[in-house]
Amino acid sequence: MKIRTNKRILFALGIGIGLILLGMLAIQFPTGYRATFYAGLYLIIIGLITSLSALYAATTSKPKTELVADERVTRINEKAGNSAFGMVSSFVLTVIMVDIIWSVNLELRDLCIFIMGVGIYSRFIFKWYYNRRGEIV
Secondary structure, eight states: OOOOOOHHHHHHHHHHHHHHHHHHHHHHSOOSOHHHHHHHHHHHHHHHHHHHHHHHHHHSOOOGGGGOOOHHHHHHHHHHHHHHHHHHHHHHHHHHHHHHHHOOOOOHHHHHHHHHHHHHHHHHHHHHHHHHHOOOO
């Protein structure tokens, strides 16, 4: 197995390891807020995913020409990002308005982590959907 030592791969691996260490540090020093624990947990998970994807990219022998995105893939990524942003911002506005109107007393700090997770996964789902649908306008 040949491991490539590309600067971008090493940079992504360093970011992944840094996120894991930062998440472990956030979990190690507990505070009164549950959000700190969940933020540390998400940082560890994202760091593991980043490190594993960097190792996968380092071990596979793909030429650099395969990694270049064509115009269709670029439009799919842009459309998925815009759709995910619109969905998350409308969700945030709805939650804030519900909290203001009905005085539900929601902990918005705890909802921030959930909203970030929804935003990340919704972008992947929109990207998959637009890729399956085909035509992007």
